Amino acid sequence: MGESIGIRERARGALRGELADVALRLFEERGYDETPVDDIASAAGISPRTFYRYFGTKEEVLFGDLPPTSVDLPALLQDHLTRLDPWESLHQTLRHVAENIRTERGRWSRLLRVVNTSDALRAGHLEQQMNLAQSLIPTLAPAVQGPATWRDLRARVLVYTALTCFDTAFSHWAEHEGDIEMLEALDIAFATVPNAGSAQS
């Protein structure tokens, strides 16, 4: 069959990308909740049924092909852990993600604006984070000091907190676009946590 698989796959990927583009554009114009799948499908010249063959859900057309998911973050974290303490490792890992995002900031701020048009979408976005956290916890846990009873709890707290910092910095950046630098916001957020007790500058 030669290249046949390659051909099919490439065509599939192209259509997938086009669907994501069309969908994002429509969501920007009319809002997420106000844009039925039928409209996306007909705008892309396919049937609604086929849409669901490319994306399992309407949400996936937004969140399906995102950079964070395409990088192996657990491995990256693992690497940092050989040289740094747990918190700093998380910091550097997420700095890397932030730098990736910076190269496509246009697309990302469009996306964030769309996400904020819908409650369901914000919840979905959080769920994404949770899944990411789930993948980082087992990697971090062995590096956490202290009694074994609490190791898992502590690892979870650190990972969730780190993602929280990331998300907060990201949102803050999106709201003050241009005024502040994404990486600076991230560093501030990460610096706030260890000083929680005093919370001074």
Next chain:
Amino acid sequence: MGESIGIRERARGALRGELADVALRLFEERGYDETPVDDIASAAGISPRTFYRYFGTKEEVLFGDLPPTSVDLPALLQDHLTRLDPWESLHQTLRHVAENIRTERGRWSRLLRVVNTSDALRAGHLEQQMNLAQSLIPTLAPAVQGPATWRDLRARVLVYTALTCFDTAFSHWAEHEGDIEMLEALDIAFATVPNAGSAQS
């Protein structure tokens, strides 16, 4: 009209409570996603249409009448802030919530078990937290030190992080029910954060 309003209101409240009970029981037996609203309604002897007059969504039948929502947490936080630093104020505020929960732990662990049967439900739970956070941030912000540019960012990080600690401790407690004390887990979680840099016992 005398007590008429009181009567109506009381009847309404009673039916609301009964619906919540019936729903929780059914969710435990068959799982959340596998239990259509029609089944809850007929189990309670009402029409599906009427169910939606008592709860705007299926989720609300689970999350609608929860202790955290029934206490004025911003006020409580405000009070603690007059005596403690921001982080410790958040800690004490959430300790209070934890103590409330402890008095109804049976109901709460049932609820947590149900929440974990559905992705949509977990997302909804997170959304709850977000809303709670939104109400605490304005209260905390004035108490946060540092340059004004970053005050809002820092307040958000602290609030989200505190809720993350709470949630993590809560889940951890639910998983190791009996073995550990909820308040102890909460204290451990809160103690982990300021030591993030070293993460030792």
Next chain:
DNA sequence: ACTATCGTGGCAGAGTCTGCCAAAACAGGC
């Protein structure tokens, strides 16, 4: 008992998502 008000139930409809099956498009080999 009478009437105005309120809660209720049924109906129709939009929207997401799934299973099923037939038709079309496509790759390969001849």
Next chain:
DNA sequence: GCCTGTTTTGGCAGACTCTGCCACGATAGT
């Protein structure tokens, strides 16, 4: 270039959540 087997597609029917609408019945105050 045609044939054949596989893949992709489209349409249909259906489950489920949620909303607007309207008529019916219960209830409260006079």
